[in-house]
Amino acid sequence: MNPIDHNVAPEEIDKFSALAHRWWDENGEFRPLHQLNPHRLQWIRDHVDLHGKSVVDIGCGGGILSESMARAGARVTGIDLADASLQVARLHALDAQLEIDYRLVSAERYAEEAPAQFDVVTCMEMLEHVPDPASIVQASATLVRPGGWVFLSTLNRNAKSYLFAILGAEYIMKLLPKGTHDFAKFLQPSELAAMGRRYGLEVADIAGLEYQPLSQKFRITQDPSVNYLMALRRPAQ
Template sequence: MNKDDAELARFNALARDFWDPKGPMKPLHMLNPLRIDWIENQYGSLVDAEVLDIGCGGGLAAEAMAARGAVVTGLDGADKLLKAAQLHADDHQIQVDYQLGMAEDWAAANPGRYELVTCLEMLEHVPDPESVIAAISHALAPGGTAVLSTLNRTARGFLLGIVAAEYLLKWVEPGTHTYRKFIKPSELAEMCRRHGLEIKAVTGVRLNPLRALQPQPFELTQNDLAVNYFMSVRKPL
């Protein structure tokens, strides 16, 4: 099974406070508007789009896409996080189909079903990220788009993604990330190509130090992929 039980336990422990914008998932709350805008920029209108959100966690991206009109399936291996996601969606009357399971199994049962697949801040938490990429390709309909995001294995990725985020700014719990699991854009692109996916666009996410204490300290940049980055890919017709 392509899962890390210690990682799942760590994320399940965050379930109670997942939706607190000042809590342990604060960076994702800050980043979420940027990433949803970029997803829509890459795919087009989300209205009535059938979307699979792999590694949906507590549902930040899944809810946001559903709120923009998408028909969303949220898939994750952390049962307590999914319960938090479902409770939040119910409280806000947002419809998301949350499912407990693995990407590989879900894709095998739903081949070619989805117009859009997202996998955000998840690939660096599994033992075999390429297995997830293969599942994404299998789940995508011909002509469909996938949007991926992860952390780059660079010195700056280590300093900002681990040292600063976990120990200096205390945005996330220490131990959340493991540097050797970070993925270079070239590595991710090659994984995608091996599974029949074409690269559409890549953009970086940069912390603007002048806005570090503001509600939205992040900005997108095509010229700096050294820390976080987004990649969109397409399954050919």
């Protein structure tokens, strides 16, 4: 393996490849992503007008976020290392008559190929699935243009997130398959912010994503104690 492609967890690629055919089943394993996607899209749009913007979606999977950004007028490139997921994404975009450039490439390699080429970089629900999340943050900082935005989301690491995101979501409510998350890979907001600063990004905003069991819906909150979103900017030069 080329050193630039070091940041790969084969078991994670296999996990998502095995579920690739379920990406667009809104009642299947990816139901939580479909439920939260309108909220994360709106949060992005609250910070930047996506119309006409060039966007790269890191860890795009089957294209749930990529498609919603394309519908908002963005020129979207989706990258992932699970080829089966990308095949599903391409077929679904074709059926939806959306032009999205899906590529089988790592964030680190693509950052070498296309530095400072994007107005917006997104990486949602992926950092907790890679061995080296700082490497993804560095690639994001490289891909974004000066003055551009980087939007990240992941899970906080504390007792509450273990209770809600693992015990609650995977074992009690069965929202996610058991073993979806590894608590040791969760990142506290302070840790993620420090990674961003290390690579020249400034934190602009942090918000929480809260699941409400009674309504079975998500909402944006000011509490980042479990799921959270972080908006960062590369200073204009």
